[in-house]
Amino acid sequence: MQPLTAEEIRSSIVNASKGDARRMHLPATPEQLNWDDLDFLGWRDPKAPGRAYLIVPLGSTVVGLVLSATVPPRSLMRSNMCGFCHTFHDAASIALFSARLAGAAGRHGNTAGTYACTDLACPLYARNLRKPFLPQAAETVTVEERVARLRQKVTAFVERVLDTTASATAGGE
Template structure:
């Protein structure tokens, strides 16, 4: 089965961020209890800062190194939508359980305030939804794909998002 990122330590996580300063990476809140993370069930590490819930982070293995993204969650609005779809894992949730996350681009574009956004599971637990380890808030249509196919599709979508963040189009 696809999946299972290698365990990450604090130093590797903080050094991986590509779209924030070293000082910002040093100050960001890491997930609680890194030692207790079940790395075999994750394709990337994602978390939200419990003290500042609009701050979110993703770290994934990419081309032989870790790439970390600092993101901001959009403020939820009173949408008329009853359900939303995560652009990464394609899991359907109640509208409040999918959030627009925006990541600052790298380079001059990021310094100018340019961002890239996508809709992702609000808890960033896409890997767990694909493996059935966590259940979405609304019933899901399950296509006839395997977990490996689902993970491959999810990682392709995530890597496309990372490509956009890494594009300095200033």
């Protein structure tokens, strides 16, 4: 993805207040990131482990989401596969992320959720640049196909968060 400045990252947030966006802790100095290997920028807030951020290119713009991260008890864990990059994880390496919807639907408490890699490093897993703890089922798809699938899944999640008309009638999940 195109490199972003700290200011661009903060101003991309669509589902939280400007104050929340100002208070978020960035992962590293943005100039040090390997943007070429990223389909999106995702990280856990280093000072608030229950918070996470997802910054996703969408068309000609960039959409940033504030997420809350929870680790359900093992008995309630519905999946150990990341919904974005399809990596299988042990219980410590997967979390349930939920995003308040943008706009009025979010103010009414509606959210969208997905299981995903705890570290949100899906672009690195998809490119085999980071190895998961668990051995993976053999996949017949190429790295390019995994990256394309990852982009499609993340885009679909962002569109769910942005889709205020559908969520206003559905009443959330």
